[in-house]
Every structure is written in structure tokens, then in C-alpha cells.
Amino acid sequence: MLPRPSAARIVALAFAALIAAGTALLKIPAANDGLSWEDALFMSVSAVTVTSLQSVDPATALTPLGQALLAGLVQVGGLGIMTVTTAAALLVGYRLGLRELLLLREELASPESPRNVLRLAGQVAFITALVELSGMAVLTGRFLLLGYDPAGALGYAAFNAIAAFCNAGFNVFEDGLSPFAGDWAVNLTLVYLILAGGLGFPVLANLFRYRQMRRLTLQSRLVLTTSTLLVVAGVTSVALLEWDNPQTLGDRPLHTRLLMSLLQGVTPRTAGYATVDYAEMRDPTLAIQTALMFIGTGPVSTGGGIKVTTLALLFLIVLAQVRGREEVSAFGRTVGRTVISRSLALLSLAALLVGGGSVALMILEDVSFLPALFEVTSAFGTVGLSLGPPPGLSSELGWSGKLLLELVMFAGRLGPVTVVLALSERSRPQRYSYPEEDVAIG
Numbered sequence: 001m002l003p004r005p006s007a008a009r010i011v012a013l014a015f016a017a018l019i020a021a022g023t024a025l026l027k028i029p030a031a032n033d034g035l036s037w038e039d040a041l042f043m044s045v046s047a048v049t050v051t052s053l054q055s056v057d058p059a060t061a062l063t064p065l066g067q068a069l070l071a072g073l074v075q076v077g078g079l080g081i082m083t084v085t086t087a088a089a090l091l092v093g094y095r096l097g098l099r100e101l102l103l104l105r106e107e108l109a110s111p112e113s114p115r116n117v118l119r120l121a122g123q124v125a126f127i128t129a130l131v132e133l134s135g136m137a138v139l140t141g142r143f144l145l146l147g148y149d150p151a152g153a154l155g156y157a158a159f160n161a162i163a164a165f166c167n168a169g170f171n172v173f174e175d176g177l178s179p180f181a182g183d184w185a186v187n188l189t190l191v192y193l194i195l196a197g198g199l200g201f202p203v204l205a206n207l208f209r210y211r212q213m214r215r216l217t218l219q220s221r222l223v224l225t226t227s228t229l230l231v232v233a234g235v236t237s238v239a240l241l242e243w244d245n246p247q248t249l250g251d252r253p254l255h256t257r258l259l260m261s262l263l264q265g266v267t268p269r270t271a272g273y274a275t276v277d278y279a280e281m282r283d284p285t286l287a288i289q290t291a292l293m294f295i296g297t298g299p300v301s302t303g304g305g306i307k308v309t310t311l312a313l314l315f316l317i318v319l320a321q322v323r324g325r326e327e328v329s330a331f332g333r334t335v336g337r338t339v340i341s342r343s344l345a346l347l348s349l350a351a352l353l354v355g356g357g358s359v360a361l362m363i364l365e366d367v368s369f370l371p372a373l374f375e376v377t378s379a380f381g382t383v384g385l386s387l388g389p390p391p392g393l394s395s396e397l398g399w400s401g402k403l404l405l406e407l408v409m410f411a412g413r414l415g416p417v418t419v420v421l422a423l424s425e426r427s428r429p430q431r432y433s434y435p436e437e438d439v440a441i442g
Contacts, residue, residue, distance in 0.1 A: 015410070022044035022069070039055045041406070042406060048076070049412065050074055050270075051383065052163070053386065053405060054170065054392050055397075059172050071158070131165055159172055164194050167302045168302075183259075187275075194267065194271040195266065197303065198270065199223060200223060200299050201300050222330065234265035235265030237285065238264045239265075241288075259275075260275050264289075268293045268385060271384075279387050294350070294354065295308060295310075306350045317344075360404055361376055361401055364401050365400070365401040376408055381412060382409060382412050
């Protein structure tokens with residue numbers, strides 16, 4: 001009798017099945033304008049992993065039906081397959097079994113009991129609908145004021161509300177977002193949606209439940225604190241380094257510079273929206289943007305990267321060593337050794353994936369170092385930013401380069417540790433331990 005597949009493997013297979021279904025849907029004649037199977041697969045992977053790297057321009061290569069399908073893939077991929085199916089089951093009155101609840105708990109990375117995790121899924125669905133609908137209402141009103149017809153205003157608003165909350169900045173405007181660079185309503189709404197989606201569903205549910213900092217979990221406190229610091233660092237770095245660059249911010253009015261600095265300081269946290277040409281940015285700015293893409297958002301969010309909690313734990317580990325303490329602690333709580341070990345393993349796997357992927361892309365496609373590193377980091381962090389000309393460097397790659405980015409996007413969405421667990425055999429408990437011996441480091 002074959003053993004049951006692990007929860008990590010089931011989640012990975014579910015995402016793979018959604019990618020296959022998305023590829024077939026995007027190839028429907030009414031959904032595209034001459035889209036190849038190769039590009040349909042790439043766009044499906046990019047949508048399901050909420051990355052928004054583009055091998056074609058969705059504004060011209062996809063029909064309104066294709067763009068709607070793309071938004072649907074982004075929504076399911078962003079929320080998670082088990083979360084979406086659970087919400088649908090609750091709506092029709094279907095009762096989930098224990099195994100389905102355990103899979104849901106795995107996808108949400110929740111310590112809750114199976115019964116409580118069902119309540120968490122309901123909260124996730126409610127919060128998502130509330131945030132996206134509020135963003136869509138503002139964007140619809142603004143697009144109407146800008147002269148869009150009602151159907152167009154509603155369509156663009158719905159697509160961008162879903163894409164921004166799910167941190168997948170696909171471009172469906174023929175001229176991109178550049179015409180909105182100085183628009184307060186559009187920029188602030190996108191930033192609001194991006195930040196909300198990047199906090200992570202456990203944090204959003206925690207805030208929804210308590211609304212008081214002192215009652216929040218340690219994870220919520222770490223996410224909120226670290227995310228705030230990273231947003232400030234991102235916005236400040238863009239403003240300081242690009243303020244007098246005539247190719248990006250230099251020749252814009254003051255309010256446009258401020259809005260562009262805000263959006264480009266927030267968007268590398270896996271959103272992928274851009275009102276500037278990244279190819280014209282200065283190298284120090286790109287270095288900081290690459291680091292922000294690698295870090296990503298909160299755990300169990302619509303974004304990727306190593307997650308802000310991993311960065312926070314690394315800082316706390318160093319701080320504990322400097323202070324000569326054995327325990328790693330924050331906000332009056334001690335962090336378990338298992339969590340610390342997993343954070344170090346995640347960082348190591350992510351660095352190997354991005355480093356190895358960048359070298360492989362340089363070899364396969366003859367891409368120079370910085371564009372390769374930027375593109376692979378963007379894929380791993382499920383960001384979607386690119387240094388290539390519109391719609392991006394991905395559109396200029398051959399099948400081998402696209403396949404490489406697809407694998408990196410898939411690993412980035414699930415997380416390197418989850419991918420390794422999904423590919424490995426079922427773990428067995430170790431009933432023995434080896435003698436301990438010290439090893440010199442540093």
C-alpha cells in the first residue's frame with residue numbers, strides 16, 4: 001500500500017494543477033490574440049505564483065476575457081487553493097473533513113486546531129473581500145473622473161484591486177502606470193492594497209480580532225515592526241538616490257516625485273507596480289530594491305521572499321550573540337530553537353536558489369550579471385519587476401530561460417523549504433542521536 005502524500009506535496013501538486021488549468025484557459029481562442037503555448041504557460045505560472053513577470057503584454061496579447069481569467073488565477077494563487085476551496089465550501093454549506101482541515105492549516109501555516117483554522121479561513125475570505133472591494137470602489141470612482149467609460153472603469157478597477165492586494169502588478173493599461181505617476185488617489189489606493197496584502201493573513205486576522213498592539217501575537221508584532229522599517233527604508237532610498245535623476249524622478253513636479261518615491265519604495269515588497277523605468281535607475285537604488293525583493297513580505301501573505309520574520313529573527317539571533325545570551329527573545333517572548341533552525345535553513349536555500357538561478361540565467365541566455373540577478377530575485381520574491389524594456393526581460397528570453405524563471409517563481413511562491421519537503425520522501429522520526437562535537441566558525 002502506497003503511503004499518503006505529505007501535506008506539503010499535496011499543496012505543491014495543487015498549485016501545479018492550477019497552473020496547468022490556467023495555461024489551458026489562457027489558450028482559449030476568445031481569451032488571447034495569438035498567444036503561444038510557451039507564453040501561456042509562463043503567464044499562468046506568473047499569475048498563480050502572483051509574480052507578474054510578463055513574457056507578453058497582457059494589455060495587447062490578452063482579450064478582456066483573458067485578462068479576467070488572469071485576474072482569477074491571481075486571486076486563487078494569492079489566497080491559496082485550499083483557502084479558496086474552503087471559502088467556496090462554506091458558502092454552499094459543504095462540511096470539510098479532518099484531512100481537508102489539516103491541509104488548510106498547512107497552507108495557512110497556522111498553529112490553530114482544525115476547528116479554529118476553519119474560522120481563520122472565514123476571516124481571511126471576509127478581510128480579502130472587504131479590502132479589495134474598498135480599493136475597487138475608490139479606483140472605479142477615480143477612473144470615472146478621468147473619463148473612462150463605466151465598464152472600462154469598473155474592469156480596470158477590479159483587475160488592479162485584485163492584483164495589488166495579491167501583490168501581482170500585471171499591467172493591463174496600454175501605456176502602463178506612467179500616466180498615473182502623479183495621481184494621488186490611484187497611488188495611495190495601490191499602496192494601501194499592497195501593504196494590506198503583504199502583512200499576511202494571520203496578521204490581518206489578528207488585527208481584525210484584537211486591534212490592540214499589546215494583545216497581538218509575537219509574529220504580528222515582528223511583521224508590523226519590520227515591515228514599517230522596510231517601507232521607510234525603501235521610500236527614503238528611492239527619494240534620496242533618484243531625486244535628481246532626470247531619467248526617473250528628476251524632471252517631475254514635487255508631488256509626483258513624492259508619489260513615485262512612495263510607490264517604488266513599497267512595490268519591491270513583491271508587488272511589481274512601476275511608474276518609472278527601472279532600467280534607468282542608478283545602481284545603488286537597484287541594489288536596495290533587489291534586497292527588498294529578496295526579503296519580501298509577511299508569512300502566509302500574497303507575497304514571496306524569505307519573509308520579514310526571517311529577517312527579524314536573523315537580527316535577533318545576532319543581537320543575542322552580541323549580548324552573550326543563549327535564548328533568542330523579543331517582546332517578552334522566547335523564540336523556539338526549531339523556528340530559528342528553519343529560518344537559517346530558509347535563508348540558506350533562498351540564497352542558493354537566487355545565486356544559482358542567476359548564474360544559470362547568465363549561462364543559458366547570455367544575460368549580464370545585474371539584469372540576471374534582478375530578474376531571478378524578482379521571480380523568487382514573486383515581485384514582477386524587470387530591468388528589460390516593456391513588457392520585461394522575460395519577453396526576450398528563450399524557452400530555457402523562461403523555464404528557469406518558472407521554476408524559481410514556483411519555489412518562491414511555495415517557499416524553498418516547502419518545495420524540498422514536497423520533493424523528499426516522508427520524514428521518519430529519528431530514534432537516536434550522534435555524539436556532540438564542536439566545530440570552529442568565523
